[in-house]
Amino acid sequence: MSRPGAALLTAPxxxxxxxxxxxxxxxxxxxxxxxxEVAPVLxxxxxxxxxxxxxATPGEEAFAALxxxxxxxRAGNPTGLARAAARLNADRPGFRGLLPTTARRVAAPFEGxxxxxxxxxxxxxxxxxxxxxxxxxxxxxxxxxxLAALDLRRDATGSVAPVPEDQRIFRAVLARSLWISLLxxxxxxxxxxxxxxxIATARGWPATLLLAAVMLPFWISLVVRTAAWMVLLxxxxxxxxxxxxxxxxxxxxxxxxxxxxxxxxxxHILLPFMVLPLVAAFRALDPFLPRxxxxxxxxxxxAFLRVTLPLCLPGIGAGCLLVFIQxxxxxxxxxxxxxxxxxxxxxxxxxxxTRSVNWGLAAALSILLLAAVxxxxxxxxxxxxxxxxxxx
Amino acid sequence: MADPLVRFQGxxxxxxxxxxxxxxxxxxDIARGELLTLLGPSGSGKTTTLMMLAGFEAxxxxxxxLEGRDIARLAPHRRGIGVVFQSYALFPHMDVAGNVGFxxxxxxxxxxxxxxxxxxxxxxxxxxxxxERRPSELSGGQQQRVALARALVFEPPxxxxxxxxxxxxxxxxxEMQLEIRHLHRRLGVTMMYVTHDxxxxxxxxxxxxxxxxxxxxxxxxxxxxxxxxxDAFVAGFVGENNLLRGTIQxxxxxxxxxxxxxxxxxxxxxxxxxxxxxxxxxxxxPERVAVAGVAASDLGGGxxxxxxxxxxxxxxxxxxxxxxxxxxxxxxKRPAGAGALPDPGGPAAIAWPEGAAFAFRxxxxxx
Numbered sequence: 044m045s046r047p048g049a050a051l052l053t054a055p056x057x058x059x060x061x062x063x064x065x066x067x068x069x070x071x072x073x074x075x076x077x078x079x080e081v082a083p084v085l086x087x088x089x090x091x092x093x094x095x096x097x098x099a100t101p102g103e104e105a106f107a108a109l110x111x112x113x114x115x116x117r118a119g120n121p122t123g124l125a126r127a128a129a130r131l132n133a134d135r136p137g138f139r140g141l142l143p144t145t146a147r148r149v150a151a152p153f154e155g156x157x158x159x160x161x162x163x164x165x166x167x168x169x170x171x172x173x174x175x176x177x178x179x180x181x182x183x184x185x186x187x188x189x190l191a192a193l194d195l196r197r198d199a200t201g202s203v204a205p206v207p208e209d210q211r212i213f214r215a216v217l218a219r220s221l222w223i224s225l226l227x228x229x230x231x232x233x234x235x236x237x238x239x240x241x242i243a244t245a246r247g248w249p250a251t252l253l254l255a256a257v258m259l260p261f262w263i264s265l266v267v268r269t270a271a272w273m274v275l276l277x278x279x280x281x282x283x284x285x286x287x288x289x290x291x292x293x294x295x296x297x298x299x300x301x302x303x304x305x306x307x308x309x310x311h312i313l314l315p316f317m318v319l320p321l322v323a324a325f326r327a328l329d330p331f332l333p334r335x336x337x338x339x340x341x342x343x344x345x346a347f348l349r350v351t352l353p354l355c356l357p358g359i360g361a362g363c364l365l366v367f368i369q370x371x372x373x374x375x376x377x378x379x380x381x382x383x384x385x386x387x388x389x390x391x392x393x394x395x396x397t398r399s400v401n402w403g404l405a406a407a408l409s410i411l412l413l414a415a416v417x418x419x420x421x422x423x424x425x426x427x428x429x430x431x432x433x434x435x
Numbered sequence: 436m437a438d439p440l441v442r443f444q445g446x447x448x449x450x451x452x453x454x455x456x457x458x459x460x461x462x463x464d465i466a467r468g469e470l471l472t473l474l475g476p477s478g479s480g481k482t483t484t485l486m487m488l489a490g491f492e493a494x495x496x497x498x499x500x501l502e503g504r505d506i507a508r509l510a511p512h513r514r515g516i517g518v519v520f521q522s523y524a525l526f527p528h529m530d531v532a533g534n535v536g537f538x539x540x541x542x543x544x545x546x547x548x549x550x551x552x553x554x555x556x557x558x559x560x561x562x563x564x565x566x567e568r569r570p571s572e573l574s575g576g577q578q579q580r581v582a583l584a585r586a587l588v589f590e591p592p593x594x595x596x597x598x599x600x601x602x603x604x605x606x607x608x609x610e611m612q613l614e615i616r617h618l619h620r621r622l623g624v625t626m627m628y629v630t631h632d633x634x635x636x637x638x639x640x641x642x643x644x645x646x647x648x649x650x651x652x653x654x655x656x657x658x659x660x661x662x663x664x665x666d667a668f669v670a671g672f673v674g675e676n677n678l679l680r681g682t683i684q685x686x687x688x689x690x691x692x693x694x695x696x697x698x699x700x701x702x703x704x705x706x707x708x709x710x711x712x713x714x715x716x717x718x719x720x721p722e723r724v725a726v727a728g729v730a731a732s733d734l735g736g737g738x739x740x741x742x743x744x745x746x747x748x749x750x751x752x753x754x755x756x757x758x759x760x761x762x763x764x765x766x767x768k769r770p771a772g773a774g775a776l777p778d779p780g781g782p783a784a785i786a787w788p789e790g791a792a793f794a795f796r797x798x799x800x801x802x
Binding site for chain 1: 517518525538585
């Protein structure tokens with residue numbers, strides 16, 4: 044069959060992926076880099092602030108524009124007003140109340156400059172930062188959520204600065220996610236290596252049996268496997284009960300709701316993804332190479348370091364990449380088995396998307412996750428690039 | 436043999452306790468500087484013998500001495516024996532210089548010295564200028580040379596070659612045979628060569644040990660092996676032979692008369708056979724069978740009647756297939772252009788010189 048014909052056969056799959064994967068995820072991620080809540084509600088204010096330098100409270104025209112915008116929104120678009128308030132609240136806590144309160148207080152006609160009326164409604168408006176929050180939210184494109192996902196924000200003048208110490212969370216969450224993933228990958232490598240070696244060198248039914256044992260967890264859903272660990276690890280769980288029955292412990296050990304439980308369960312769930320590429324790598328290894336190295340005088344450890352290990356690197360890389368990337372996105376297992384300090388990035392994506400309805404931040408955190416994964420893949424591509432030279 | 440380099444003493448190898456022996460009661464000496472070939476069909480124990488000397492298999496019994504030291508339990512990397520594997524086993528992630536330099540860097544040879552020795556070794560196998568290539572960028576013959584250079588570069592007392600030319604095509608194989616032979620003569624290094632190809636063994640070897648069923652059937656120089664095979668197996672395995680079954684009629688020392696199953700009564704050298712009444716196999720090399728297009732009765736004694744069935748022209752020689760006696764068949768070879776051939780289907784006579792036929796005990800059925 045000709046290549047264009049074959050390509051045409053993949054069209055249904057491409058369309059399916061486009062409709063169910065690329066489009067929705069793209070639309071979601073798009074929210075991470077856009078800001079659309081504030082500008083439609085406060086169009087005049089946004090326009091008035093365009094030329095403002097951010098160093099001092101803006102001039103009378105900005106106040107007048109704010110009053111006009113708030114009156115219009117209060118009368119015609121209260122939902123939009125609430126949404127804009129929520130968005131501004133994410134930048135500057137207090138806005139959720141400030142905006143409706145100010146709108147209510149300036150709704151009635153008043154005499155004199157708008158500035159006095161607004162400042163009378165709330166002294167908050169004397170702070171340039173409040174106006175800065177509105178200007179940063181003007182959109183349509185904005186780095187606000189991305190900066191927030193990195194614990195950064197813009198001040199009123201527009202320069203980027205870290206958020207106050209007590210409000211920083213995402214850098215720590217990202218570092219924690221990377222650390223847990225790294226730990227899980229390391230454990231999988233250490234535990235999976237001997238098993239993969241055994242499977243690759245075994246013959247006949249023992250090899251099949253071992254491989255089936257590795258594959259078995261794939262038949263059970265991730266949630267069920269995690270729940271099984273809960274049964275084992277909880278205070279009155281099987282492990283504590285067994286240890287107590289043997290008289291080894293007096294009080295139940297805290298086995299769950301901590302980092303240990305999270306790593307343990309994740310290693311168990313992700314181990315096959317390490318073992319399978321390793322088995323493939325070991326099976327592809329010419330069994331005569333270690334013998335050749337030995338005949339040339341290399342002690343077993345030298346042969347391992349200089350011959351076996353370099354040749355298995357692509358397999359090791361593939362296994363580590365698979366495990367690390369999946370671990371980075373783990374949600375259910377840390378949520379069920381971990382404590383408050385063991386939650387990973389995906390948990391916060393879920394939190395902001397469903398509970399606090401801050402889709403912009405949820406999307407920005409997803410972009411962060413995606414970027415971390417992309418970085419890993421790129422790194423692997425560079426490291427594994429030496430394989431291509433063999434084809435020249 | 437005085438002061439052999441390697442000595443196998445009563446070596447035996449079984450894969451599991453009480454199982455059949457892969458190598459049985461092996462006593463074999465390798466002299467310094469010689470090229471000894473282990474020749475035999477697959478499963479005859481020759482590769483197992485090589486692997487035991489290299490250290491990849493432990494003998495179940497017996498001793499293996501290298502320069503007088505028992506090495507049977509020594510780890511392979513401490514033996515200092517060069518090995519060329521059938522699959523070459525080049526390190527695919529290293530270039531040619533890295534492969535050849537590997538045994539030197541293992542031994543802590545300094546960079547400058549190493550580079551010089553690698554260059555010398557590559558020149559020796561005529562691979563100058565390819566030092567930076569990867570094994571995957573080389574032809575089969577070039578890979579073979581790299582493997583050879585790698586096994587020789589650290590100047591081991593003995594180099595073992597396990598069917599090293601098995602993966603090459605015929606022309607390249609013959610070229611490499613000569614090259615290994617010349618390399619061996621030039622360097623004076625001791626080599627143990629394993630092959631199932633008897634022509635290769637004849638080309639290369641100082642001595643050949645013919646293996647069958649885990650035992651050495653004959654150990655001799657190539658010419659001796661060809662001209663005076665010790666038993667029916669060697670006669671059939673090394674070179675071509677007509678093997679004709681019969682029964683010994685008379686025996687007088689080294690001479691005997693054999694009544695072939697197909698009828699004729701022929702004289703033969705009693706190489707390895709019993710007395711009158713016992714079954715035997717008579718071996719005659721095809722190139723020693725003379726064929727004439729006349730009736731045997733015209734030639735007098737020492738010739739037998741036969742019928743030409745087929746003549747195959749092979750360029751340098753002609754192969755003749757002849758019906759002999761009652762249901763027997765004889766193969767004859769003669770140089771192309773050496774006189775007229777008898778007519779196919781017509782009467783012919785065959786004869787062979789005195790001493791060209793050997794009578795052997797019938798090969799024992801394989802266990």
